[in-house]
Amino acid sequence: xxxxxxxxxxxxELASQGKGAVAPNPLVGxxxxxxxxxxxxxxxxxxxxxxxxxxxxxxxxxxxxxxxATLYVNLEPCVHHGKTPPCCDRIIECGIxxxxxxxxxxxxxxxxxxxEKLQSAGIEVKKEVLLxxxxxxxxxxxxxxxxxxxxxxxxxxxxxxxxxxxxRTAGEKGSVVISSEESRKLVHLWRSQEAAIMVGTNTVLNDxxxxxxxxxxxxxxxxxxxxxxxKIPADSKILSDGNPTLIYTSRESxxxxxxxxxxxxxxxxxxxxxxxxxxxxxxxSVLVEGGHVLLESILSSGLWDEA
Numbered sequence: 258x259x260x261x262x263x264x265x266x267x268x269x270e271l272a273s274q275g276k277g278a279v280a281p282n283p284l285v286g287x288x289x290x291x292x293x294x295x296x297x298x299x300x301x302x303x304x305x306x307x308x309x310x311x312x313x314x315x316x317x318x319x320x321x322x323x324x325x326a327t328l329y330v331n332l333e334p335c336v337h338h339g340k341t342p343p344c345c346d347r348i349i350e351c352g353i354x355x356x357x358x359x360x361x362x363x364x365x366x367x368x369x370x371x372x373e374k375l376q377s378a379g380i381e382v383k384k385e386v387l388l389x390x391x392x393x394x395x396x397x398x399x400x401x402x403x404x405x406x407x408x409x410x411x412x413x414x415x416x417x418x419x420x421x422x423x424x425r426t427a428g429e430k431g432s433v434v435i436s437s438e439e440s441r442k443l444v445h446l447w448r449s450q451e452a453a454i455m456v457g458t459n460t461v462l463n464d465x466x467x468x469x470x471x472x473x474x475x476x477x478x479x480x481x482x483x484x485x486x487x488k489i490p491a492d493s494k495i496l497s498d499g500n501p502t503l504i505y506t507s508r509e510s511x512x513x514x515x516x517x518x519x520x521x522x523x524x525x526x527x528x529x530x531x532x533x534x535x536x537x538x539x540x541x542s543v544l545v546e547g548g549h550v551l552l553e554s555i556l557s558s559g560l561w562d563e564a
Contacts, residue, residue: 261329264288264295265359265386268331269394271300271309277450277475278303281539283332283362283398285309289317289353291326310334310344314351324352331391333362333371333384345374355381359391363402400562401541406532408542410451411552411564412444442472444546449475451544453503453535457551458484467494468546479503479540483531483551485523505531528558 271286279285279301286300287309299312307315310330317323334344334356348356356375361384362368375382392399397408448454449470460466461482468480480495480502487508489495495502495516502516505527510520521530535543545555555561 261357261383261386264290264329265331265357266390267298268309268329268359269387269390271298272331272394275301275303280397280452280541281401283395285330285332287313288329289313289323289326290329291322296322296326305340308335308341308344311341311347314347320351325354326351327355327357328353329357331359332395333358333360333367333369334375335362335367336370336374337366345371348375349378349380353380355383357383357386359384359386360388360395363399365402396562397542401536405536406560407452407535407540409532409555409561409563410447410542410544411555411561412447412544412546413549413552414440445470445472446475447544448478449473451478451542452540453479453481453543455481455483455543455545455547455551457547458482458486458488459550460546460548461489461493461495463548465494466546467498469498469500477501478544481505481531481535481543483527483547505534526558528555528560532560 267288268286271288272284273286275284282301282304284301285308286298288298289296297313297316299307299314299316300309301307301312306312310328313328314320314323328348334348336343336345358372362371372382372384400406400408448468454468456466456468461484469477477500480500481504482489482495482502483505485507487506489504491497496504496514499515504516504518505521506518507523508518508520511518519534521527521534545551545561
């Protein structure tokens, strides 16, 4: 007897290997089982590469061996043509008899349609296996498609007596290190797993941060700063090192080097406007590392998911 939950947990483990590499696609892992034995495993490695189901199918080699097998995958197989062909078509062609999924895909182009296509082809489908685990794994992807905004994570460091910064004299600059070296490495790992990182004007003026991933191996997130009056100097690290940066300002939109300036109305609901623009840019997650002014503003808005 096949252990459905065990195989699905393995799908989650495989899917997690794609963290930081697959967005705006979801994290997906796949296990193919026949006669109680695992035939192949796969996961989505990155944009434009095979989806998890195809990654696993192609490892089998002889497609005849797939006939009568059961395919486990944590997210509903796709039915649309994107950068890769539909996974449902490949599953049907292989003669797989049963598909076990955890959650439906929240993307409107897929939601429920993959399940229907498989069932119409005579494939038995079981769903909602360990659904809460799947919803947690792909919480960024789900928030983006269901709430039409990025998943927002608030991060700050504070001292044992609850301070986030030192008391500064007028004109005093420079970062104040509160976190340990291990904590800083963890933060850099978090950065590598998110699409963007956000700060306010004061953080840039006081600390002049790079906001890059340096202490661990991984990609740099898109850097975002809220700078209503264009106070951030051109020689600041986020504007002068050549890495992509997005500045929201009340002044004119435009580009200068690797930096893009986007005009928004700072007299209105600023954070909502920012999230709407990031949604249009297909940014699925934002790590907010700002100071107390930005953090308090976002906390009061209720437009955040994790802290």
